[in-house]
Amino acid sequence: MKSRSRTVLLRSLALHAVIVPLALLWLLPIWMMIVFASMEDSAIFSAEVQLWPGDRFIENFHELQAELDFVRTIVVSVVVAVIYTAASVVLTSMAGWALARYRFHGRGLVVSIILGTMTLPYFVVVIPQFIMVARDFGLSNTWIALIVPPLFNSLGVLFMRQAFTMMPADLFDAARIDGVSEWQIFRHVALPLARPMLAALSIILFLHSWNNYLWPLLISNDRSMMTAPVALGSLFGLLDVSWGGVMVGSVLLTAPMLVVFIFMQRFFMAGITAGAVK
Amino acid sequence: MGSVSLEGVSKSFGAIKVIHGADLDIQDGEFVVFVGPSGCGKSTLLRMIAGLESISHGSLRIGDRLVTDVEPGDRGISMVFQSYALYPHMDVTENLSFGLRMNGNKAADTSERVRGAASVLQLDSLLARLPKQLSGGQRQRVAIGRSIVRKPQVFLFDEPLSNLDAELRVQMRVEIARLHHELGATMIYVTHDQTEAMTLADRIVVLRAGHIEQVGTPLALYTDPDNQFVAGFIGSPRMNFLTGEARGHVDGRQAVVLSGQGDAVVEVALSQPLPSGTPVSLGLRPEHAQVGSPGPGTFTTTIDVVEYLGATSYLYSGTTTKEPLIVARQGVHTDRAGDQVVVGVPPDKAILFAADGTRLR
Amino acid sequence: MRQRTQTAYGFLSPYLLIFAIFWLWPIIHSFYLSFLSTRRQPWSFNPGMTWGRLTQDPAFYNALWNTLKILAIQVPVMLTLATLLAVLLNSTLLRARGLIRFAFFAPVVIGEAAYAAVFRLMFNDEFGIVNKTLEGIGLDAVSWFSNPTAAMSLIIIAVTWRWVGYNAIIILSGLQSIPQDVYEAATLDRVSPRQQFLYITLPLLKPVIVFCLVLSVIGSMQLFAEPYLITNLGGPGGATETLGLYLYKQAFLNLNFGYASAIAYTIAALAVSISILNLWLGRERS
Ligand SMILES: Nc1ncnc2c1ncn2[C@@H]1O[C@H](COP(=O)(O)OP(=O)(O)OP(=O)(O)O)[C@@H](O)[C@H]1O
Ligand SMILES: [Mg+2]
Numbered sequence: 070m071k072s073r074s075r076t077v078l079l080r081s082l083a084l085h086a087v088i089v090p091l092a093l094l095w096l097l098p099i100w101m102m103i104v105f106a107s108m109e110d111s112a113i114f115s116a117e118v119q120l121w122p123g124d125r126f127i128e129n130f131h132e133l134q135a136e137l138d139f140v141r142t143i144v145v146s147v148v149v150a151v152i153y154t155a156a157s158v159v160l161t162s163m164a165g166w167a168l169a170r171y172r173f174h175g176r177g178l179v180v181s182i183i184l185g186t187m188t189l190p191y192f193v194v195v196i197p198q199f200i201m202v203a204r205d206f207g208l209s210n211t212w213i214a215l216i217v218p219p220l221f222n223s224l225g226v227l228f229m230r231q232a233f234t235m236m237p238a239d240l241f242d243a244a245r246i247d248g249v250s251e252w253q254i255f256r257h258v259a260l261p262l263a264r265p266m267l268a269a270l271s272i273i274l275f276l277h278s279w280n281n282y283l284w285p286l287l288i289s290n291d292r293s294m295m296t297a298p299v300a301l302g303s304l305f306g307l308l309d310v311s312w313g314g315v316m317v318g319s320v321l322l323t324a325p326m327l328v329v330f331i332f333m334q335r336f337f338m339a340g341i342t343a344g345a346v347k
Numbered sequence: 348m349g350s351v352s353l354e355g356v357s358k359s360f361g362a363i364k365v366i367h368g369a370d371l372d373i374q375d376g377e378f379v380v381f382v383g384p385s386g387c388g389k390s391t392l393l394r395m396i397a398g399l400e401s402i403s404h405g406s407l408r409i410g411d412r413l414v415t416d417v418e419p420g421d422r423g424i425s426m427v428f429q430s431y432a433l434y435p436h437m438d439v440t441e442n443l444s445f446g447l448r449m450n451g452n453k454a455a456d457t458s459e460r461v462r463g464a465a466s467v468l469q470l471d472s473l474l475a476r477l478p479k480q481l482s483g484g485q486r487q488r489v490a491i492g493r494s495i496v497r498k499p500q501v502f503l504f505d506e507p508l509s510n511l512d513a514e515l516r517v518q519m520r521v522e523i524a525r526l527h528h529e530l531g532a533t534m535i536y537v538t539h540d541q542t543e544a545m546t547l548a549d550r551i552v553v554l555r556a557g558h559i560e561q562v563g564t565p566l567a568l569y570t571d572p573d574n575q576f577v578a579g580f581i582g583s584p585r586m587n588f589l590t591g592e593a594r595g596h597v598d599g600r601q602a603v604v605l606s607g608q609g610d611a612v613v614e615v616a617l618s619q620p621l622p623s624g625t626p627v628s629l630g631l632r633p634e635h636a637q638v639g640s641p642g643p644g645t646f647t648t649t650i651d652v653v654e655y656l657g658a659t660s661y662l663y664s665g666t667t668t669k670e671p672l673i674v675a676r677q678g679v680h681t682d683r684a685g686d687q688v689v690v691g692v693p694p695d696k697a698i699l700f701a702a703d704g705t706r707l708r
Numbered sequence: 709m710r711q712r713t714q715t716a717y718g719f720l721s722p723y724l725l726i727f728a729i730f731w732l733w734p735i736i737h738s739f740y741l742s743f744l745s746t747r748r749q750p751w752s753f754n755p756g757m758t759w760g761r762l763t764q765d766p767a768f769y770n771a772l773w774n775t776l777k778i779l780a781i782q783v784p785v786m787l788t789l790a791t792l793l794a795v796l797l798n799s800t801l802l803r804a805r806g807l808i809r810f811a812f813f814a815p816v817v818i819g820e821a822a823y824a825a826v827f828r829l830m831f832n833d834e835f836g837i838v839n840k841t842l843e844g845i846g847l848d849a850v851s852w853f854s855n856p857t858a859a860m861s862l863i864i865i866a867v868t869w870r871w872v873g874y875n876a877i878i879i880l881s882g883l884q885s886i887p888q889d890v891y892e893a894a895t896l897d898r899v900s901p902r903q904q905f906l907y908i909t910l911p912l913l914k915p916v917i918v919f920c921l922v923l924s925v926i927g928s929m930q931l932f933a934e935p936y937l938i939t940n941l942g943g944p945g946g947a948t949e950t951l952g953l954y955l956y957k958q959a960f961l962n963l964n965f966g967y968a969s970a971i972a973y974t975i976a977a978l979a980v981s982i983s984i985l986n987l988w989l990g991r992e993r994s
Pocket of ligand 1: 360363365383384385386387388389390391392
């Protein structure tokens, strides 16, 4: 017995000797974000290695705000992400419900389309999307352009289909016997029961929109309608830029998501693993 | 009003046919029980009556209305599921009233009906609870309450009691019988439980592999089954089947030689004589086999196992052979495994089946 | 279940409408575009200027080669790490689970722009913490942004940092779905932990790992933001220019939509064939 607990202890020690330093290394970029965001540029680009935050966060924020109206771009990002999330949750849960709970002609086709687009690179659609939205519809720098084209997403549908499939069928049959319409069953029985799954999906969709880079970069280049990541990225190539300010932007983009991640880890994991369960 | 009539009703799932042209007439107010082995199509048939499964061929009438293609909610039926199917996010009141609310029923009438159902089922003190805060029996009562609230002409039950423990099952069985009596509505009930079927049913429908084998009162099925399948299915423990061969036929009695039991000869009432040598199967219920002394129409067998149940005991013999035999014995006795007993076949209780299972009368 | 075609399409229609407008039509349209010369108005049918050009464009071959290099190095490294990480996180021996989970999973929520910025600073040739550390332990500083090989490594490091946790989460969920009693039975049969990992865990994880592999391959084929943001549009001198970035330049800087569409279909064809190959390699024995 004693020797057994000894080997377990040794193994545990060896394990931690590897994993803990690696974890700290992985945390370093996040930590450095905070450090850089609170330092003067002269300190960032100095011969000494700084590992502890300074006290210049507010000043750096003001510099960022002066370079581009960053608060405004954050507002744009929030509005886009909120509306996108709400609309996408509605669309994908309706579609997921249909695929989970009805037998109908063309069901196999719809499922293969959804699975197929999962493996299809976005580049195949982005060019005509851009031509259509920017040139044909003339919708550059509009809310619609930022929100609507990304609405199609296969992960959400598969996730909600899975959620609805796992619910006991008797529940919906009981409602049908009660003379409840299909829409009411969806709205008053299925959706309330799917609340945890809807929360998980919302987090993933929000994150998706919040971090989306390519499409907003293409479609929204006007200062007043730029999303925050695009605005931040636009500073990188400039010669005379406050890197402390840029890092403040990074922190402001990252911190809310980290908080969501910490407090809603379970939902978050559920959202990510959704695709893996077919 | 609450009559149900099926005419040539069949069901296929893709290429698999699971119900083969069922014809059945159920009277208003009748209590009909579907029984049959697992997978024979009881639930499917019930769900077709409910409208949850479409009817591939044939027609269905409820009352005098043709409802073959009518939505479940418009058929004037209600259903109680084995899983109860209570809405987990609604309390008992909301569960009971959901259907009515969604259909725009007047609030006053809805709460009136909910109160009515709650008092019939003694749910009054539970109205604010969620399903997960209820015991199995209470959930079952809510599920029944939900079907009462609709004031249906026909109640459908799919194994409603099979998730309950034995004692509650008896209690709820009595409750359902009482409800049937009070409401006077038609009830169609699927079960695996012999006792439920025998005690509740006005008539029992025996299904096998999608075919209706026999329809009749519990007593008729027990005493006068149409075929070997029904005979074996109704009654517990199941009927013994002894292989035999027809011999002479005298005075409305057919002599049968039991080849599996030392060529004992028994005589069984039979109107049509059988050609000598016809293979037959002799059905004898355990409770009809008599343990006694040697004589004509008896044979001797060795007991393998004895089950003492109190008032009754079951003696098992031939458990390893092709022809196991169960004998029920009343009262106190001293039979033990290894003992030899003499079993008598009462000629008016035994029945005969042809080799293909059809009843010989 | 009754057949309810109308109801089903009622629920599906908003979703399918978006699909038709913003995916189906573009998929067809970009195929059509890939045969058009779009250098100047009016656009005209001229596959020589698109597909023809593709076969002899050194910049395209460079981007393709870079992408395949990233794919061949980054994906196996990341998936191995992710698998080990998932196994560690699933081990009962592990303490400080919260810290470790946070460390590896947090990058998953960080956007490309935000992390590109910090990587640019950390890997700064002259003042970055990475080179300072290298010098500190007596090694030479690396020119992360001007040496082609180093720049490529930087992209690989960044992508691995960002995505290893994501894959570990998926693999971990796969691990957790393996019933515990399998291991108990194996332990009773005196199967060592290492053998258990090799002969029980890995085979049972195979479908999940193949799923991650397919996702990672598709992701790598589309790599765009990292070389765009970290190495200044694929620098130095195109050393980190990926197919995605080259397509972006052709389409949205040169406005040569036809040629870019041909590149897009090439990416799609590659991604699909590599995915199919993966799925075929990972197929279940039946
Ligand atoms: N949706 C379906 N698709 C294909 N086959 C089905 C479907 N539903 C039922 N079946 C088949 O139809 C037959 C009858 O099933 P049903 O559920 O009616 O049996 P049952 O008599 O209620 O059985 P049990 O006593 O086990 O509840 C079974 O063979 C079953 O496999
Ligand atoms: Mg059933």
